[in-house]
Amino acid sequence: xxxxxxxxxxLIVQEGKNLTxxxxxxxxxxxxxxxxQKYGEGLIFLMMLQKGGEEKSxxxxxxxxxxxxxxxxxxxxxSQPSHAGIYLCGADGGYGQNFxxxxxxxxxxxx
Amino acid sequence: xxxxxxxPSNKVTEKGKDVELRCDPISGHTALxxxxxxxxxxxxxxxxxxxxxxxxxxxxxxxxxxxxxxxGSVSTLTIQRTQQEDSAVYLCASSFGxxxxxxxxxxxSRLTVx
Numbered sequence: 001x002x003x004x005x006x007x008x009x010x011l012i013v014q015e016g017k018n019l020t021x022x023x024x025x026x027x028x029x030x031x032x033x034x035x036x037q038k039y040g041e042g043l044i045f046l047m048m049l050q051k052g053g054e055e056k057s058x059x060x061x062x063x064x065x066x067x068x069x070x071x072x073x074x075x076x077x078x079s080q081p082s083h084a085g086i087y088l089c090g091a092d093g094g095y096g097q098n099f100x101x102x103x104x105x106x107x108x109x110x111x
Numbered sequence: 112x113x114x115x116x117x118x119p120s121n122k123v124t125e126k127g128k129d130v131e132l133r134c135d136p137i138s139g140h141t142a143l144x145x146x147x148x149x150x151x152x153x154x155x156x157x158x159x160x161x162x163x164x165x166x167x168x169x170x171x172x173x174x175x176x177x178x179x180x181x182x183g184s185v186s187t188l189t190i191q192r193t194q195q196e197d198s199a200v201y202l203c204a205s206s207f208g209x210x211x212x213x214x215x216x217x218x219x220s221r222l223t224v225x
Binding site: 033035041042043044045048088090098099100101102103104 | 115144146152153154156159167169170202204213214215216217218219
């Protein structure tokens with residue numbers, strides 16, 4: 001079955017700093033999804049990437065998909081305390097495969 | 112409703128009791144997922160329903176866990192003879208179908224087994 005790894009496991013940055021979170025898949029990615037979770041709450045959808053080399057941005061968050069490497073990166077520019085939370089990547093492994101999630105990256109932004 | 116609704120939001124039970132958790136997906140969504148999230152851990156896939164197809168139960172951790180989806184809409188996750196290790200947040204998500212877009216999540220049901 002497909003497995004997703006994320007790095008780093010946790011991250012503490014000063015407000016205003018840039019940061020990058022990585023997601024690596026053990027198999028070909030048919031669709032890669034980024035979610036954010038506040039502690040004890042449900043997941044909020046951020047972005048979906050499907051094509052190799054695709055890049056999407058929303059406000060100060062940019063996500064890229066490198067399909068050849070089976071990797072995706074999430075980049076936050078000029079981080080703010082509101083960016084704090086757990087970021088999870090998820091993937092649809094295709095027919096017959098489950099929709100799985102990475103273990104998450106816990107982000108803390110210090111004011 | 113506009114979003115995925117889960118109930119109860121919190122459930123405290125004694126070891127050995129049975130519990131039922133309910134999920135009401137977004138209207139029109141044919142796919143429904145259950146996940147479990149233990150404290151500080153990632154999401155563990157439990158079960159997946161797609162339309163009238165047989166559910167994918169490959170993630171259920173034991174035969175104490177079961178789920179059903181009536182009329183292709185509301186789903187109930189049942190845990191029999193609960194154990195302390197069952198304590199977790201149980202998250203439900205729905206979508207239009209596999210590969211057709213993002214999953215929409217409910218707020219989760221927090222289960223505590225004493």
